[in-house]
Amino acid sequence: MKKEIHPAYHSITVVMTDGTEYQTRSTWGSEGDRLTLDIDPLTHPAWTGGSQHLIDRGGRLSRFNKKYEGLLGS
Numbered sequence: 001m002k003k004e005i006h007p008a009y010h011s012i013t014v015v016m017t018d019g020t021e022y023q024t025r026s027t028w029g030s031e032g033d034r035l036t037l038d039i040d041p042l043t044h045p046a047w048t049g050g051s052q053h054l055i056d057r058g059g060r061l062s063r064f065n066k067k068y069e070g071l072l073g074s
Contacts, residue, residue: 007027008027008030008031009025009026009027010025010026010027010030010031010032011023011024011025011031011032012024012025012026012028012029012031012032012033012034012035013032013033013034013035014034014035014037015034015035015036015037016037016040016042017037017038017039017040017043018040018042021034
């Protein structure tokens with residue numbers, strides 16, 4: 001590896017929204033910094049597979065469905 005082109009990799013503390021903490025290694029911040037999360041990956045739908053809603057008011061989704069409606073068959 002080339003020297004001095006890679007970011008510093010060091011230990012930090014991650015603080016979850018419920019107050020729990022864990023140690024990890026990261027390029028974020030400096031050695032010993034604390035990263036406090038605003039969104040918790042343990043409860044946020046983006047990480048837990050929560051419900052998704054497709055909102056389409058006659059736009060892209062409707063045009064796509066109309067264009068390809070005969071491919072899958074009924």
